[in-house]
Amino acid sequence: MRSASLRFALIYSLVFGLSAIALAGILWFSTLSLLQRQAERSISDMLTVLMDANQKGGLPQLESAIRYRLTGLADPEIIIVLRDPAGRIITGNLDQWPGGLTQDGVWYQLPVSRGWAHSTALLETATLPGGLRLLVGRDLTAAAELRVVLRDGLILAASLMTALGILGAIFVRSLFRRAIRDISVTTAAISQGDINRRVAISGVGDEFDELAVTINDMLERIARLMDGVRHVSNAIAHDLRTPVTRARARLEDAALHATTREEMQAAIDRATAELDGIVAVFEALLRISEIEAGSRRAAFTPFDLAPVLQDLDELYRAVAEDKDLVLNTRIAGPLPILGDRELIQQAVVNLLDNAIKFSPPLTMILFKARLSDGVVQIIIADHGPGIAEEDRARATERFFRAEAARNTAGSGLGLALVAAVAQLHNGTLHLQDNHPGLRAVISIPAHVDG
Ligand SMILES: Nc1ncnc2c1ncn2[C@@H]1O[C@H](COP(=O)(O)OP(=O)(O)O)[C@@H](O)[C@H]1O
Numbered sequence: 001m002r003s004a005s006l007r008f009a010l011i012y013s014l015v016f017g018l019s020a021i022a023l024a025g026i027l028w029f030s031t032l033s034l035l036q037r038q039a040e041r042s043i044s045d046m047l048t049v050l051m052d053a054n055q056k057g058g059l060p061q062l063e064s065a066i067r068y069r070l071t072g073l074a075d076p077e078i079i080i081v082l083r084d085p086a087g088r089i090i091t092g093n094l095d096q097w098p099g100g101l102t103q104d105g106v107w108y109q110l111p112v113s114r115g116w117a118h119s120t121a122l123l124e125t126a127t128l129p130g131g132l133r134l135l136v137g138r139d140l141t142a143a144a145e146l147r148v149v150l151r152d153g154l155i156l157a158a159s160l161m162t163a164l165g166i167l168g169a170i171f172v173r174s175l176f177r178r179a180i181r182d183i184s185v186t187t188a189a190i191s192q193g194d195i196n197r198r199v200a201i202s203g204v205g206d207e208f209d210e211l212a213v214t215i216n217d218m219l220e221r222i223a224r225l226m227d228g229v230r231h232v233s234n235a236i237a238h239d240l241r242t243p244v245t246r247a248r249a250r251l252e253d254a255a256l257h258a259t260t261r262e263e264m265q266a267a268i269d270r271a272t273a274e275l276d277g278i279v280a281v282f283e284a285l286l287r288i289s290e291i292e293a294g295s296r297r298a299a300f301t302p303f304d305l306a307p308v309l310q311d312l313d314e315l316y317r318a319v320a321e322d323k324d325l326v327l328n329t330r331i332a333g334p335l336p337i338l339g340d341r342e343l344i345q346q347a348v349v350n351l352l353d354n355a356i357k358f359s360p361p362l363t364m365i366l367f368k369a370r371l372s373d374g375v376v377q378i379i380i381a382d383h384g385p386g387i388a389e390e391d392r393a394r395a396t397e398r399f400f401r402a403e404a405a406r407n408t409a410g411s412g413l414g415l416a417l418v419a420a421v422a423q424l425h426n427g428t429l430h431l432q433d434n435h436p437g438l439r440a441v442i443s444i445p446a447h448v449d450g
């Protein structure tokens, strides 16, 4: 009983068997009661007809009516007997008046004999004017035979159904077993370290397939997350080794060769700057992790984003001008948002930084913000090299830097932070082609009061 599939199979066959029995029972009782009612109706009708004949034409007409119904091609199951007040049989097809028929208008089921034939019959009597008694009935032999046939048929059907039920249960059990075995074999293999195993999909599209697809999706996601973790730790090791090595070389070089206090100071300053860069990278990484953990949601406040963006515009207009770039700003307020002002500010700064960093001189950068369909959109579009289609999905990964960006300053954490901030606010970051250039769109649901 510890097997769920066995339990299920047993319950299944029990339910199936019970419904087979219920069906047979209903058939049995309804058929029998129908037969009984039919017999009763035909007896009552016959009694009425005969009493009518007696009323219309007296005894002669009654007798001829009885004879007419008992001779020739008449129904062999019909029983009619007429007797006089003294108990002598006047006419009829029974050898003698059955004992026990004391009351008129009551159904009796008694043994009767006609010549050699002994059987059971359903009987009813009526008393006619003048003390005559009329007995009408039906021989139940055929009905009894039918009953036996019906009973045997139902028993056969019920046992067939039970057998089918058991077969069905066995089939269902093996089906369950197979589906679940595959899942447990796969998950066991995965917990042993074979992370690339997947549950087989039969292709039928049933619930087991659905479950298998869900499990496979989950495994896919876990594998991707593990890849991400591996990638990030590789990237940290790789990206930070260079500045650390450089700082070390500077210090070593100064220790060996610096002759003046000024030379020593300069070497220490440069090494400190390298180390500051590393600290900044770690801080950015920690910040992204903190944002992804969602703990900052507790500090969300409603605010208007428009003035925040206008301040940024003022700040970056000057930076852009220094690089001969024009900032085309179109901010349509108000932009009500429930969120973290400082984080959104940081995200927009990262996008503006990129746009300015990657734009060739004498081009224009579009900085636009608007409220449309209950969504606040911040769009920053430049005319730089853009991000190749195949890199766009990876651009928001930590430490991603396109080949072309290798000789610019940066650590590849900017867009990762933007994406994390958008997600924290239930929003999205979309990177699109600006023909040429990059068009980055942050969409965040607007805040509605109440
Ligand atoms: N506006 C842009 N135009 C072209 N490439 C971009 C732009 N913004 C980002 N990228 C590409 O995406 C990479 C990741 O950007 P980001 O995460 O901000 O890192 P970083 O700015 O430190 O390089 C960049 O290195 C660059 O290859």
Ligand SMILES: [Mg+2]
Residues within 6 Å of the ligand: 350, 353, 354, 410, 413, 414, 415
């Ligand atoms: Mg950047």
